[in-house]
Amino acid sequence: MTDTQHHIEDTFEGLASPAYVMEQERFEQNLQTIHRIEQEAGVEFALSFKAFALWKTFGLMKPYVSHISAASPDEARLGYEEFGTRCYTYSPAFEAHSFAGVLDWSSHVTFNSLAQYKRFYPQARSRGNVSVGLRINLGYSEIETLLYNPCAPGSRFGVAADALPRQLPEGIEGFLCHNHCESDSYALERSLEVLERDFGAWLPQLRWLNLGGGHLVTRRDYDIPHLVRTLRAFRERHPHLHIILEPGSAFAWQTGTLVATVCDIVVHAGIQTAVLNVSFTAHMPDCLEMPYHPTVRHAVTLPDLTDAEAAGSPLIYRLGGNSCLSGDWMGYWQFEQPLQVGQRMVFEDMIHYTTVKTTTFNGIRHPSLYLRQRDGALKLLRQFGYEDYRDRMD
Numbered sequence: 001m002t003d004t005q006h007h008i009e010d011t012f013e014g015l016a017s018p019a020y021v022m023e024q025e026r027f028e029q030n031l032q033t034i035h036r037i038e039q040e041a042g043v044e045f046a047l048s049f050k051a052f053a054l055w056k057t058f059g060l061m062k063p064y065v066s067h068i069s070a071a072s073p074d075e076a077r078l079g080y081e082e083f084g085t086r087c088y089t090y091s092p093a094f095e096a097h098s099f100a101g102v103l104d105w106s107s108h109v110t111f112n113s114l115a116q117y118k119r120f121y122p123q124a125r126s127r128g129n130v131s132v133g134l135r136i137n138l139g140y141s142e143i144e145t146l147l148y149n150p151c152a153p154g155s156r157f158g159v160a161a162d163a164l165p166r167q168l169p170e171g172i173e174g175f176l177c178h179n180h181c182e183s184d185s186y187a188l189e190r191s192l193e194v195l196e197r198d199f200g201a202w203l204p205q206l207r208w209l210n211l212g213g214g215h216l217v218t219r220r221d222y223d224i225p226h227l228v229r230t231l232r233a234f235r236e237r238h239p240h241l242h243i244i245l246e247p248g249s250a251f252a253w254q255t256g257t258l259v260a261t262v263c264d265i266v267v268h269a270g271i272q273t274a275v276l277n278v279s280f281t282a283h284m285p286d287c288l289e290m291p292y293h294p295t296v297r298h299a300v301t302l303p304d305l306t307d308a309e310a311a312g313s314p315l316i317y318r319l320g321g322n323s324c325l326s327g328d329w330m331g332y333w334q335f336e337q338p339l340q341v342g343q344r345m346v347f348e349d350m351i352h353y354t355t356v357k358t359t360t361f362n363g364i365r366h367p368s369l370y371l372r373q374r375d376g377a378l379k380l381l382r383q384f385g386y387e388d389y390r391d392r393m394d
């Protein structure tokens with residue numbers, strides 16, 4: 001660990017909890033990794049806003065990111081107005097009242113179904129400056145969690161090979177294929193084999209191919225040389241295609257924390273719960289949905305511990321959210337010392353799929369947003385108040 005990393009690890013002085021703290025240095029490391037892959041593999045990475053869209057940090061991305069992947073008219077507008085680029089926009093369903101805006105804010109628009117294509121293509125064609133694509137359903141995904149598997153039977157995403165006409169409808173220049181989630185390069189390699197086998201007949205008719213998100217290229221053990229080899233080989237077989245990858249998580253992976261405070265410690269049936277000033281359901285929803293057990297600084301994660309094993313152990317705690325949802329807790333963690341009311345609780349890796357998904361359920365105050373700059377200074381990006389809760393329900 002370098003001195004700078006150590007500095008990043010432990011200083012939260014002057015910070016009002018709860019707060020998400022994004023670390024500029026780590027974010028820039030991810031951006032550099034992604035940029036290097038782009039150059040070595042000859043592909044383009046677009047940032048998927050659905051995972052991360054803290055627009056006050058867009059300035060940091062500018063040297064590295066040229067396109068944004070948007071999943072709705074509002075994301076496309078944010079990309080256009082705050083990032084300054086027309087987006088790669090896909091939505092499961094576009095609507096007539098907002099489609100003109102989508103065309104203003106997008107360079108590429110991808111339809112989820114042939115019916116959506118038929119309905120909106122004439123409007124897109126009349127603009128003349130929007131490239132049109134279609135989402136395909138590969139029918140192959142290695143994602144085990146059903147909630148995140150876009151290729152499960154009955155999926156609403158994309159057109160299956162047997163539903164595609166041999167000659168693509170007029171104007172379709174690209175395919176979007178999203179079937180990964182926190183996946184490695186070997187899963188991508190196997191997906192490309194299926195794609196070439198089942199959709200190969202259409203590839204010569206296209207100009208671009210978007211391989212979706214879920215490529216966790218910034219995870220420490222990701223085999224980047226293998227990814228580069230795989231993508232280069234694919235490009236050699238299809239040299240006319242512009243290849244796009246649009247991960248979100250990979251950009252913000254391990255780039256910051258959620259800093260909370262212990263407000264109370266309660267004991268029931270011998271089980272200790274530290275009640276925090278944050279909530280899993282409101283501020284860390286993926287922990288419950290995915291589910292996954294977040295890492296807490298200075299604690300050992302014990303996800304498999306039974307209640308009976310936890311009961312009566314002085315250093316083992318559940319962590320509980322300050323909402324009324326009974327299931328708003330996770331267990332277990334073992335701490336170095338007994339927890340104290342008022343002490344900090346630092347959840348690691350809390351930047352992607354958090355601030356884009358949070359709620360003010362129960363009126364719980366939304367955590368502030370901070371950026372820790374390279375010189376160590378904490379810059380407050382946004383603080384929330386009662387008005388933010390009230391105004392969502394005007």
Ligand SMILES: Cc1ncc(COP(=O)(O)O)c(C=O)c1O
Nearest residue numbers: 048051178212213214247248249
């Ligand atoms: C179509 C599409 N593109 C990109 C992404 C971003 O995926 P990730 O953040 O896992 O890289 C998703 C995630 O659901 C997606 O559905």
